[in-house]
Amino acid sequence: MIIDIHGHYTTEPQALHQFRDKQLAGLADSGRKPSSEDLGITDEQLVKSVQPQLDFQRARGSDVTIFSPRASGMGHHVGNEAIGHVWSRMSNDLIHRVCTLLPENFAPVGQLPQFPGAPIENCIPELERIVGLGFVGVNLNPDPSGGYWKSPPLTDRYWYPIYEKMMQLEVPAMIHVTGSCNPAVHFTGAHYINGDTTAFMQLLQGNLFRDFPDLKFVIPHGGGAVPFHWGRYRGIAQDMKKPLLTEHLLKNVFFDTCVYHLPGIELMAKVVPVDNILFASEMLGAVKGIDPETGHHFDDTKRYVDQVKMLSEADRYKIYEGNARRVYPRLDRRLAARGKPGKKAA
Amino acid sequence: MIIDIHGHYTTEPQALHQFRDKQLAGLADSGRKPSSEDLGITDEQLVKSVQPQLDFQRARGSDVTIFSPRASGMGHHVGNEAIGHVWSRMSNDLIHRVCTLLPENFAPVGQLPQFPGAPIENCIPELERIVGLGFVGVNLNPDPSGGYWKSPPLTDRYWYPIYEKMMQLEVPAMIHVTGSCNPAVHFTGAHYINGDTTAFMQLLQGNLFRDFPDLKFVIPHGGGAVPFHWGRYRGIAQDMKKPLLTEHLLKNVFFDTCVYHLPGIELMAKVVPVDNILFASEMLGAVKGIDPETGHHFDDTKRYVDQVKMLSEADRYKIYEGNARRVYPRLDRRLAARGKPGKKAA
Numbered sequence: 001m002i003i004d005i006h007g008h009y010t011t012e013p014q015a016l017h018q019f020r021d022k023q024l025a026g027l028a029d030s031g032r033k034p035s036s037e038d039l040g041i042t043d044e045q046l047v048k049s050v051q052p053q054l055d056f057q058r059a060r061g062s063d064v065t066i067f068s069p070r071a072s073g074m075g076h077h078v079g080n081e082a083i084g085h086v087w088s089r090m091s092n093d094l095i096h097r098v099c100t101l102l103p104e105n106f107a108p109v110g111q112l113p114q115f116p117g118a119p120i121e122n123c124i125p126e127l128e129r130i131v132g133l134g135f136v137g138v139n140l141n142p143d144p145s146g147g148y149w150k151s152p153p154l155t156d157r158y159w160y161p162i163y164e165k166m167m168q169l170e171v172p173a174m175i176h177v178t179g180s181c182n183p184a185v186h187f188t189g190a191h192y193i194n195g196d197t198t199a200f201m202q203l204l205q206g207n208l209f210r211d212f213p214d215l216k217f218v219i220p221h222g223g224g225a226v227p228f229h230w231g232r233y234r235g236i237a238q239d240m241k242k243p244l245l246t247e248h249l250l251k252n253v254f255f256d257t258c259v260y261h262l263p264g265i266e267l268m269a270k271v272v273p274v275d276n277i278l279f280a281s282e283m284l285g286a287v288k289g290i291d292p293e294t295g296h297h298f299d300d301t302k303r304y305v306d307q308v309k310m311l312s313e314a315d316r317y318k319i320y321e322g323n324a325r326r327v328y329p330r331l332d333r334r335l336a337a338r339g340k341p342g343k344k345a346a
Numbered sequence: 347m348i349i350d351i352h353g354h355y356t357t358e359p360q361a362l363h364q365f366r367d368k369q370l371a372g373l374a375d376s377g378r379k380p381s382s383e384d385l386g387i388t389d390e391q392l393v394k395s396v397q398p399q400l401d402f403q404r405a406r407g408s409d410v411t412i413f414s415p416r417a418s419g420m421g422h423h424v425g426n427e428a429i430g431h432v433w434s435r436m437s438n439d440l441i442h443r444v445c446t447l448l449p450e451n452f453a454p455v456g457q458l459p460q461f462p463g464a465p466i467e468n469c470i471p472e473l474e475r476i477v478g479l480g481f482v483g484v485n486l487n488p489d490p491s492g493g494y495w496k497s498p499p500l501t502d503r504y505w506y507p508i509y510e511k512m513m514q515l516e517v518p519a520m521i522h523v524t525g526s527c528n529p530a531v532h533f534t535g536a537h538y539i540n541g542d543t544t545a546f547m548q549l550l551q552g553n554l555f556r557d558f559p560d561l562k563f564v565i566p567h568g569g570g571a572v573p574f575h576w577g578r579y580r581g582i583a584q585d586m587k588k589p590l591l592t593e594h595l596l597k598n599v600f601f602d603t604c605v606y607h608l609p610g611i612e613l614m615a616k617v618v619p620v621d622n623i624l625f626a627s628e629m630l631g632a633v634k635g636i637d638p639e640t641g642h643h644f645d646d647t648k649r650y651v652d653q654v655k656m657l658s659e660a661d662r663y664k665i666y667e668g669n670a671r672r673v674y675p676r677l678d679r680r681l682a683a684r685g686k687p688g689k690k691a692a
Binding site: 234235 | 488489493494495496497498499528529530531532534535536539540543544547548550551567568570571573574575576577578579580581582584585605606607609610612613616617632633634635637638639644645
């Protein structure tokens with residue numbers, strides 16, 4: 001089967017956006033606060049809203065998408081912490097409903113109510129709640145300031161309480177920033193990619209996985225700039241007297257395939273060990289158009305993976321399914337419970 | 347001939363660092379201010395200080411290096427604007443002396459006394475001064491806040507006065523950040539690469555080259571994440587209704603080859619037009635070690651370019667020499683004046 005580990009709910013019903021508008025308007029004028037947290041969205045509306053994703057799954061040949069709230073919509077820097085808690089819960093609840101209505105097609109991943117400067121402990125109740133609902137992972141934002149990088153690096157003890165809870169609950173985190181409120185830094189074109197690169201470098205500098213040997217992070221968008229600069233990172237690690245990247249990071253850090261052209265995916269396959277690559281398309285995400293050079297959607301990443309000649313069938317199984325089951329053990333169990341066990345690992 | 351367009355003076359005499367220490371100590375205790383701006387560095391000391399670079403030029407087969415002050419040393423966010431003016435002038439003067447003493451080996455590029463929030467006009471006198479001394483280009487920092495991205499994007503009218511002066515003086519700019527004062531963002535492992543990616547995206551979002559059709563920018567470190575995500579950038583430009591990147595940016599934006607492994611350089615050669623790639627190694631720069639996988643220095647980038655099979659001899663001429671002469675017309679004239687004219691462009 002083909003597991004796409006990176007999809008966001010970017011086709012949310014308008015009622016969600018209307019709620020958010022009222023919620024934020026209420027900061028300036030309390031008379032505009034939403035009167036209810038019941039969005040009034042029906043199951044039928046939810047199923048209808050994800051038809052584009054279902055159509056792409058069918059057309060491109062993927063089976064199940066790990067589905068989380070719109071990344072730029074998380075808006076951790078927006079408003080205040082209390083509002084963020086309501087917003088995270090509401091966003092996660094919609095994901096839960098979609099994945100419950102269409103369990104063959106979607107598996108849920110949640111957002112956290114992070115807020116700049118707030119203790120990360122404040123996110124633990126929501127993490128416990130969503131894993132209790134069946135979520136298989138969580139998105140963790142290394143920069144809740146939205147483009148100004150005001151949080152300590154991911155290796156800092158600030159983050160340890162959430163890692164401890166992740167370990168206890170057996171969930172990995174995708175390291176994913178939200179929108180940028182910095183006019184110098186475009187969200188999908190700079191902040192997302194910089195977020196990936198910065199997070200990798202934070203992990204390279206530190207020794208986090210000595211303290212959390214089982215912690216697992218997925219760095220999206222192919223790892224930002226990292227595979228392109230693989231020699232630079234191997235060299236910097238060596239200059240810093242760190243172990244080889246395979247030892248230092250690659251038991252814990254994984255990259256997805258959200259890279260929107262064949263040469264990029266070919267590069268990944270050359271330098272990143274196949275055990276560290278997880279298939280993903282981010283659809284419907286950052287780039288929606290058709291590549292005039294190929295006649296296919298830029299984000300139809302399965303086409304690129306299929307074209308990489310150096311991959312064996314065993315490699316492809318890992319990228320499309322095996323690695324995802326290993327990194328997301330709750331996904332593996334969810335699929336097995338639905339009669340879809342994976343192959344036994346070699 | 348082989349022109350390396352990206353070298354920094356990272357082997358400066360200790361007297362320069364001692365001056366900087368006193369200069370910054372003087373902010374806290376005026377009794378510690380340096381008593382003189384005469385560093386007392388002899389020509390002999392200068393020539394000796396660049397022996398490592400000369401040895402690498404000989405060993406690796408490059409002829410001339412475009413030489414600028416240490417990038418992380420620019421420190422635009424450090425101290426105050428007045429101190430930055432003294433520091434820039436002093437740093438540029440050392441570059442001038444090295445390149446005057448060894449004109450066959452080095453061509454000078456300068457730094458600007460940028461300061462967060464200060465008008466960019468304040469940098470014009472230093473730019474005029476160094477071009478008067480024979481400098482062939484300048485380094486422009488898109489984030490003088492040192493990792494917090496507090497300046498407007500490069501397409502903003504804030505920057506126009508320096509572009510107008512660059513046009514008048516016929517000098518290109520390398521877009522190069524300095525050190526990071528943000529503990530979340532490592533300088534060579536994240537800030538440099540993010541700076542490249544962010545600058546490219548700023549240019550993609552805007553229409554700067556409509557106003558400055560002859561302005562030329564070099565984005566170092568292979569363009570940050572850009573070639574790896576070439577499909578993403580083509581797709582985002584298309585979604586934004588921009589022209590093709592070739593039309594929109596590539597008459598004005600160039601990338602160097604500071605990418606420290608063969609697969610990265612191969613990717614660049616596949617996706618970036620050969621007219622937009624300029625040879626560079628950044629030596630002695632971000633990565634100083636020997637790659638255990640090849641037995642050669644990571645930053646011996648000529649080896650990678652030489653190994654890319656798809657490049658013709660004409661392509662190699664462009665990457666090693668022709669493009670640099672075109673992007674840096676003052677370099678072309680400097681070389682021609684020393685009896686080294688380039689080939690006529692096709």
